[in-house]
Amino acid sequence: MDASPLLSTERLTMHFGGLAALENVNFAVRPGTIHAIIGPNGAGKSTFFNCITGVLRPTSGRILLQGEEITGLPPETISQKSIARSYQITNIFPGSTCIENIRIASQSRQYSWSILRHHRSDALATDKALVVLDAIALRDKAGELASNLSHGEQRHLEIGIALATEPKLLCLDEPTAGMSASETLDMIDLVRRIGANLTILIVEHDMHVVMSLADRITVFDYGQILAEGTPEEIQANPQVQEAYLKM
Ligand code: ADP
Ligand code: MG
Numbered sequence: 001m002d003a004s005p006l007l008s009t010e011r012l013t014m015h016f017g018g019l020a021a022l023e024n025v026n027f028a029v030r031p032g033t034i035h036a037i038i039g040p041n042g043a044g045k046s047t048f049f050n051c052i053t054g055v056l057r058p059t060s061g062r063i064l065l066q067g068e069e070i071t072g073l074p075p076e077t078i079s080q081k082s083i084a085r086s087y088q089i090t091n092i093f094p095g096s097t098c099i100e101n102i103r104i105a106s107q108s109r110q111y112s113w114s115i116l117r118h119h120r121s122d123a124l125a126t127d128k129a130l131v132v133l134d135a136i137a138l139r140d141k142a143g144e145l146a147s148n149l150s151h152g153e154q155r156h157l158e159i160g161i162a163l164a165t166e167p168k169l170l171c172l173d174e175p176t177a178g179m180s181a182s183e184t185l186d187m188i189d190l191v192r193r194i195g196a197n198l199t200i201l202i203v204e205h206d207m208h209v210v211m212s213l214a215d216r217i218t219v220f221d222y223g224q225i226l227a228e229g230t231p232e233e234i235q236a237n238p239q240v241q242e243a244y245l246k247m
Contacts, residue, residue: 004067006029006168013059022223022224034215035200036202037220048220051063053075065083082168085162085172086162091158091161092146098142102161106129107125132163170200172202176188188209211235
């Protein structure tokens with residue numbers, strides 16, 4: 001009945017010296033879902049993102065994208081295989097306009113091997129960038145320098161940069177960190193909107209954000225999966241309350 005997973009891990013393990021940041025993690029994201037990862041500080045959430053995006057080479061275990069093994073591939077290759085990530089640390093070019101930021105990102109994916117094809121693709125890249133700017137509600141800021149955007153708008157632009165690479169899976173690491181209440185509501189709207197056409201994996205501390213967005217939640221604790229289920233199941237899980245929700 002279930003569709004086969006878009007991304008899955010089998011016994012994924014990451015050790016830093018004697019520390020097991022991830023231990024035998026068996027995880028799967030179903031296509032078309034917004035899947036949240038929660039858990040206390042140090043639970044292994046960022047390490048998990050680092051492994052699936054190729055920033056870290058896992059100690060052992062396997063990572064599969066649509067059934068194809070991608071374990072240990074470099075980040076550029078994984079990005080070309082359609083996993084995009086929006087970092088907590090911004091990856092915006094502040095001195096470029098919004099539309100340039102999006103165009104650069106979309107060209108970096110498609111034309112990294114041929115500088116010549118770059119020129120022919122100019123008009124196409126502009127059209128695509130405008131579609132992305134629409135999606136992130138920044139169309140009216142197309143010509144604005146990224147450095148002139150508000151904090152919330154810059155986080156939208158970061159997601160636009162990730163969308164411009166046309167991912168199948170978008171990984172968001174704490175997209176509402178440092179946001180005001182109204183910026184957080186805008187971000188919830190944005191993630192919900194783009195999640196209608198895209199599979200999203202989101203690490204998020206704000207439980208209101210998690211509960212209002214996630215189709216499915218996985219709880220990490222000490223490098224292992226403590227629980228997994230729907231928002232309702234997770235909220236009702238006594239182990240989860242003990243480890244996390246009570247804090
Ligand atoms: P989370 O994102 O859930 O807060 P992390 O994945 O950042 O947790 O960290 C999990 C554990 O791994 C922590 O104990 C952290 O100190 C450790 N850790 C993370 N990255 C490294 C690293 N590059 N070198 C050594 N230890 C690390
Ligand atoms: Mg983290």
